[in-house]
Amino acid sequence: MPENESIADAVDSYVSSLEKEEEDGELLENNVKKTENKEYKYEKISGLTGIAKIVKDAIEMICLGEKVKVNTDVEGNRISVQGDDLGIAIGRNGKNMAELEYLVNLIGRRKNLIDRKITLDIKDYRKNRIEKITKTATRMARKAIREGRKIALKPMCSYERKIIHDALSKFKDVRTKSRDEEPYRRIIIYPLKGIK
Amino acid sequence: MKELLEYMVKELVDNPDNVEIEEEEEDEKTIIFKLKVAEDDLGKVIGKKGRTANALRIIMRAASAKRGKSSIVKIID
Numbered sequence: 001m002p003e004n005e006s007i008a009d010a011v012d013s014y015v016s017s018l019e020k021e022e023e024d025g026e027l028l029e030n031n032v033k034k035t036e037n038k039e040y041k042y043e044k045i046s047g048l049t050g051i052a053k054i055v056k057d058a059i060e061m062i063c064l065g066e067k068v069k070v071n072t073d074v075e076g077n078r079i080s081v082q083g084d085d086l087g088i089a090i091g092r093n094g095k096n097m098a099e100l101e102y103l104v105n106l107i108g109r110r111k112n113l114i115d116r117k118i119t120l121d122i123k124d125y126r127k128n129r130i131e132k133i134t135k136t137a138t139r140m141a142r143k144a145i146r147e148g149r150k151i152a153l154k155p156m157c158s159y160e161r162k163i164i165h166d167a168l169s170k171f172k173d174v175r176t177k178s179r180d181e182e183p184y185r186r187i188i189i190y191p192l193k194g195i196k
Numbered sequence: 197m198k199e200l201l202e203y204m205v206k207e208l209v210d211n212p213d214n215v216e217i218e219e220e221e222e223d224e225k226t227i228i229f230k231l232k233v234a235e236d237d238l239g240k241v242i243g244k245k246g247r248t249a250n251a252l253r254i255i256m257r258a259a260s261a262k263r264g265k266s267s268i269v270k271i272i273d
Contacts, residue, residue, distance in 0.1 A: 054207060061200035062259045088262045096258040099251040106248065107207045110240075 047113035048072045051104055052079050055120065058100065059089050077114075079104075081122045090122050094129065097122050098157075130163055137164040137189070141174045144191045155184040197259050197267065201229055204252060209237035227260065228268045238273055 052070045059068050059081060068083040081089075090097045101120040108114040121127060137153065144151045153164070161178055164187055168176050175190045198219050206212040214234035222228050233241055242249045253269050260267040 057203060058200065058255070061197075061203065062255065062262065064262055088258050091254075091258055096254060099254040103204060103208075103248070103251050103255065106243075107204075110208065 045072070045074055047108065048074060048077075048079070048118070050111070050113045051108045051118055054107060055079055055081065055100070055104055058104075059083070059086065059122070062089050062096075076119070077116055078119045078121060080124065081120070083123070086122050090125050093157075094125055097125065129160070133160055133164060134167045137168055137187070138171075141168050141171055141189050144189045145173050145193070148191055148193075150191070151189045152179070153187045153189070155180070155186045157183075158185075161185065161187055197227065197256065197263065198229065200259055201231065201252065201256055201269065204255065205231065205233065205241055208240050208248070209233055210240070211237055222268070225265050226268065227265060228270060229256070230270050230272050232272045235273075238271070241271060 052072050056068050056070045071080045140151050165176050177188050211234040216232040218230040220228040256267045
C-alpha cells in the first residue's frame with residue numbers, strides 16, 4: 001500500500017519537523033540567554049576596566065609617575081595594584097588606600113560603571129593584613145581560653161573588626177564584642193568557661 | 197599635584213568644564229589649592245558630612261608627602 005505508507009511518512013516527517021522546531025526554539029532560547037549573560041559580563045568587565053584606569057592614573061599621580069600595574073577580578077569585584085614604591089598610596093594602616101577606594105567607588109557609582117562595591121588592594125596589603133589579624137586573633141582567643149580571662153585587641157576599623165568577629169565565631173569557647181568608640185573601637189575576646 | 201586634584205574632581209562632578217583650580221604657594225613647603233566648581237556640584241565634592249572633601253584632602257596630603265610638601269585644599273563657594 002504505497003499511499004498509506006506515504007501518509008505515514010508524511011505524519012512522521014511532520015512530527016519530526018515539529019520536534020525539530022521545538023529543539024530549534026530551545027536552541028534559540030539558550031542562545032539568547034547566553035548572549036544576555038555575555039553582554040552583562042561584558043558590561044561588568046568594561047565598567048571595572050574603566051575604574052581600574054582611574055585607579056591607575058590616580059596612583060601614578062600620587063606616587064610621582066611610579067610604574068603601576070592593575071589587575072581586575074570580575075568575580076570578586078576586586079582591583080589589585082602592583083608596583084615598586086607604593087607605600088604612600090597605602091598610607092598608615094591603609095588609610096590612604098581606604099580613602100582612594102571610597103573615591104573610586106563613588107565615581108564608579110555616579111558613572112554607572114559598577115553595581116556593587118569594589119575592593120581595592122595595593123600590593124596585597126589587604127590580603128596580608130587579613131591573614132595577619134586573623135592569626136593574631138586566633139592566638140589571642142586561645143590565650144583567653146587558656147588563662148580564663150578576657151583579652152582586648154588593638155583598636156581597628158570596622159572592616160577589620162568584622163573579619164575577626166567572623167573568624168572567631170567558629171570557636172565555641174569564646175565570644176567577641178566591641179568596646180569604646182571610633183576610632184578607638186576595639187574587640188574584646190571573652191572566654192566562656194573558667195573565668196577566674 | 198594640581199593635575200591629580202583636577203582629575204579626581206572632574207570625575208566626580210556633572211560639569212567638568214566648570215572645574216577651576218588655583219594654585220597658591222603659602223610658603224616653600226605649603227601649597228594652597230583653591231577649588232571652584234559649579235554651584236550644583238558643590239555637594240558632590242563635599243559629600244555627606246564632608247566625607248568626600250575629606251577623602252580628597254587625604255589623597256592630596258599623601259601626594260604632597262611624597263613630594264616633601266604639605267597641601268591645603270580649600271573649596272570656594
